[in-house]
Amino acid sequence: MDRVILHCDLNCFYASVELLSHPELRTVPMAVCGDPASRHGIILAKNEPAKKYGVQTAETIWQAKKKCPDLVLLPPHHDLYRQYSRQVNAIYDTYTDLVEPFGIDESWLDITHTLHLLGGDAQAVANQLRERIKRELGLTLSVGVSFNKVFAKLGSDYKKPDATTVISRENWRQLLWPLPVGAMLYVGGAAQKLLHQYGVDTLGQLAACKPTMLETLMGKMGPQLQACANGQDQDPVRSRYEAEPVKSVGNGTTFPQNLTKPEQVRTGIAMLCDSVATRLRHAGLYAGGVQVTVRDPAFHDRSRQAQLPAPTHLIRDLTAAAMDLTSQLWKPPTPIRALTVTAIHLLPEGSAYEQVDLFTAGAAPQREKQEKLEAAMARIRGKFGSGAIVYGAAQPEKEEDPFS
Known part of the structure; x- marks a missing residue:
């Protein structure tokens, strides 16, 4: 028996939520954007009139303004978006207990075992759902209906906005x-x-x-x-209450000014690794590898990853590995706009092990000392706040500068 899966995608979500408070902007080009002053000046969402000018999500404000000089820009209200997302998913819960969010504005619903309670017609259920979201929340929805998750998502993307597309056993080759x-x-x-x-x-x-x-x-x-x-996706729809295995833990930031000096980059890397290590420790996870992404002012990204000698959640270890990768990707004074550090190949606490090297066995006491130090830091932060104590910026282990 085929599964019956819906993929529900809220149309222009951020912009649609803002338009509930600004109905006068519905017919003019409008976009929600980050703060240019803090260097997050990209388009986060746009309405349908802005789309007609070619305005695209993730492009810079100046690029969007070049296409549409009269574009109205609004700041984001993320708490409000999260509130509406929770309300939408609460409506989905009345159709099935298998609701898997995919970001803040998309969700898969597996209605295989509840379809008979909903009238037996999946397309009619999708249309009813669209009308209900529009009536109760003032938002529009595009829905894909299919027998697997990948095709259901292709269906929701197939026709927008406010549409239902059925990808069936009979038509999927023709459509897709x-x-x-x-x-x-x-x-x-x-x-x-x-x-x-x-x-x-x-x-x-x-x-x-x-x-x-x-x-x-x-x-x-x-x-x-x-x-x-070929239509063979078998990935199940997971309830949002079912914990999904964490595949990576990362943190990135766009800096107020471009970084051009090694000491600036070291400070940025150390700050990101501190955050990543803290999250790993709280989740009871160890990193088996590290990935670094460097973004230049033209929004070009370069990434590199490496396996670690041993699984770790220590700030010191992550910083050293991230610094080494960064030195392979960047040479000063080339400007850096943003950096991202991601812990990959994660292992749960208890399953992580370190292979002892006969030539470095003497480092074990030092590692144990570092574990105690960072555990103490975590306790202090837990009691007095995350800013109570900060790990020092990474320093090169050797005297020579890795960026020279």
Whole structure:
């Protein structure tokens, strides 16, 4: 028996919530954006009139203004968006107990086992849901209906705004295979470029690829994408009350001014690693690897990752690894706009182990001392607040500068 899955996507969510308080802006180009003064000046959401001018989410304000000089800009109100998101998901809960949020404005609903209670017609349920959200909250919804999560999401993207699209066993090849590969979940920009080099530009072409070829090109992700393009996605819809395994813990920041000096970068890396290490400790997790992403003023990102010698949640260890990766990605005085540090290959506390090296076995007492130090820091912060004590900026372990 096929599953019956809905993917519900709130249209222009941030902008739609703002328009509830500013109905006079419904017919004029409007966008919600970050604060230019704090260097978060990008478009977060836009309304339909702004879309007609080509305004895009995540582009800079000056790019958007160039396309649409009369664009009205509003600041975001994230608490309000979270409030509306909770209300929407509460409505979803009346249809099924299997509701899996995907960000603040999207959710999957598995109604396989409740469909008979809802009238038996999945498309009618989707239309009813759209009308209810519009009536009770003043927001519009696009819904995809299908037999797996990937196709349901393609359905909600297929026609917007305020629409229902059914991707069935009978029509999925006709509707989906002509679409560009980038339309499918998990196919990012880098994957699109790689596939294009081998003549794979549509979902139909991806579906026709040999899994062995894709595995050679993309690793294990390749055959998974090919299976999804052939309608074989089996990923379950998880209740939002079911804890999902944490796959990574990261933190990034955009700096008020570009970083150009090694000491500035060290301070930024140390601050991010402090945050990541604290979250790892609270979650009872150890990092098996670290990834660093460096963004330049033109919004170009460069990333590198490395396996750690031993799993860790120590600020010192994460900082040293992140500094080494950063030195491979960046040379001063090239400006840095933003940095992100992510702990990857996570292991739960108790399963993490360290292989003892005969030549470095003497470092064990030092490591134990560092564990006690950072645990004490965590207790002080827990009692007096996160700003009560701060770990010092990372310093190079060797005398030579890693950025020279």
